[in-house]
Amino acid sequence: MLIAVGVSARHLHLSDEHLEILFGQGYRLTPKRHLSIPTQYVCEERVSIRGARGAIHNVAIIGPTRAQTQVEVTRTDAVTLGANPPIRLSGDLDESAPVTITGPKGQVELPEGLIVAMRHIHMTEKDADELGFSHKDYAMVIVPGPRSLVFDHVVVRVARENTHTELHIDTDEANTAALSNGEKVNLLRINDKKIRLEQLIAMFDERQLKQVEACIANIVAEERRKVAEMEDMLALLRKG
Amino acid sequence: MLIAVGVSARHLHLSDEHLEILFGQGYRLTPKRHLSIPTQYVCEERVSIRGARGAIHNVAIIGPTRAQTQVEVTRTDAVTLGANPPIRLSGDLDESAPVTITGPKGQVELPEGLIVAMRHIHMTEKDADELGFSHKDYAMVIVPGPRSLVFDHVVVRVARENTHTELHIDTDEANTAALSNGEKVNLLRINDKKIRLEQLIAMFDERQLKQVEACIANIVAEERRKVAEMEDMLALLRKG
Incomplete structure (x- = not known):
């Protein structure tokens, strides 16, 4: 089954508390452009992030605000920052890496909250039904082209609000596979979710x-x- | 068969002519550290490279000098430079991208010479014999771990001077697969070199x-x- 690719550049989600520290009391984010998940939007506001070794400026904020502040970078960015963030699903921040965020009005020193996003597929309930996948199953995706590869171990996230099925990868992964936003890849209809390609071939x-x-x-x-x-x-x- | 991984960061190879323009007449490169291919070494000298949008400083030079100047960057670097280099094997520079190189004594404007390196395996003649690969065949490599994937379409380079078999990937690819220099991956013993995984499964x-x-x-x-x-x-x- 062909599905579209969404490429995520580095970005962060802010809590209400941290938004006020960075931008001032009572501040509201300004939506600039909606994302493929329609409830989410890129904001006009930008911030800097800093690690032990260096900083990255002009980092996008994704709105609306969330319960927890979360910064998502690539491993390439992590080298620039001098940080060692774990590979995690969104929201799974326990013992993730520290990072400092600087806005026009203030600074937040997060003891944890910096992660590299784990590649995943947002799947509609209809597609999950048809393909035999459940929430949190793993899928395999074949990428054709000049840097063809197979993404093994892609987490599937099934949710009622998903309007279409889409693979989310970061810019490192997109560059490795020579993929751009909106291109199509092949999601394998392999129902035995316990067998990963690696294990299958190693058998x-x-x-x-x-x-x-x-x-x-x-x-x-x-x-x-x-x-x-x-x-x-x-x-x-x-x-x- | 388990083989080691060599991760290549951005770097360049200089011709004698360009070395003299960048560093002065009669200049000789200073070896700093030998690479896994023993005839090659990282030099003390560094240069800047520039594209239409931006520059990257402190780029490593790999010695000794070569017939042609060649600059190898990742696709992430290409975005920083504002360049669109093709994915190529080393030495294949026809209609590759333009780039400007700046050294302490001068500047070289290359009309072509900027590429993204195609992932490849340096293979010993012994391993090629045993695995049934010939020079320029394609291989598949399985990477285990938290970002497990299969690199399909990896060019094999068999040469008498290869002392061991090693997969060469760039930092984008290493970050995507969560691999570091010297880690091991599994080279598949699949002798039918005409079948690529993508085609096999698409059939x-x-x-x-x-x-x-x-x-x-x-x-x-x-x-x-x-x-x-x-x-x-x-x-x-x-x-x-």
């Missing part, structure tokens, strides 16, 4: 791989035979 | 995938049966 030694290849070759030969039969039939019809 | 519709899965399930069941038989035998021996 086989050379002799077993030969068996699998032979099995695949048989299927291909069978399909070719059908095509040849149809061609023969067409040739006969044309003669007659 | 099958749902019915065919079920057949492949059934075939795999049979192999697994057969292996389990053998294990059960051996366990029974062991139990009998223990009783007797």
